Amino acid sequence: MKTFIFSAILTIFGVSLMAQTPVSIKLNLEKGKLYSVKTTSKQTMEIVASGQLFNVEATSNNVVTYKVLKQVNDIMDIEFKFDTIASKTTSPMGNQETNSAKPGGNEPQGIIMNKFSANKIIAKISTAGKFIDFVNYPAFKDKIMFVLDSIPATKRDQAKIVADAVLQESAIRTRIEPLFAYLPENAVKTGDSWDTSYSLIANGASMLSLNTFTLKSIEKNAANVSGKSEIESLPSNDPNAQMTQALKGTMTSDGTIDLTTGLITKNTSKGHIEGTMTMKSNNMEMKLKMDSQSEVTTIK
Secondary structure (H helix, E strand, O other): OHHHHHHHHHHHHHHHHHHHOOEOOOOOOOEOOOEEEEEEEEEEEEEEEOOEEEEEEEEEEEEEEEEEEEEEOOEEEEEEEEEEEEEEEEEOOEEEEEEOOOOOOOOHHHHHHHHHHHOEEEEEEEOOOOEEEEOOHHHHHHHHHHHHHHOOHHHHHHHHHHHHHHOOHHHHHHHHHHHHOOOOOOOEOOOOEEEEEEEEEEOOEEEEEEEEEEEEEEEOOEEEEEEEEEEEEOOOOOOOOOEEEEEEEEEEEEEEEEOOOOEEEEEEEEEEEEEEEEEEEOOEEEEEEEEEEEEEEEEO
């Protein structure tokens, strides 16, 4: 009996000690191995325009594959391919659906996104998950811009606007940076928290996400992490911008990190954003009030 009690005390002490031992959560990726991450999201929005309420529902499915080409000390050259960028929007004004994995048809956006998904961009990423720089951005952009020559002249101006928005260096960085933004700079132990941040840029609008993550527990070489993000739109520097936003919200998440690779194996997030959007057209201005709820699931 005494032996059993003594063993139990040692077990409890050992578990406690493990919980207080700092662990280094870093990217440890095998060179040449193909990794993938799939993100699905559902967003419901209530938009008030001129006193009238509109309900909008948007869903998206994105698949990114990537592999390490080389690593020097703590810096990796990672080749990214956006295999699928699909979205569907349902609203009283009509429905819209796009899928970059399918042929683009005759619409400029579909043609450009299909070409976007067919090419690869290389970025330098630290083992702490920090984006450093692109390696082949000009060449990547040129390969996609070349497709404009195949678009009918009547739609080329529209295609140029789409391409400029999609192919901004900051917009492409937005697709990559959040993939690893959950990693801490230093070793952490159970109960520790750390902060990260990144910009979200899409459709001419910019938002800043300030994130705080907490290590809840470690089980079988997996780290359970919770997160909270404060999201706020950034003022536009473009005086001719057709749309400006004043939005603010929060997002909470729970995820599991594989300590062997440093990659998220599963993460679920829920968020709420509200505020106003201002649309400008032909010297006229319209203010829209928006209230948005979202759910996002990411799996390895």
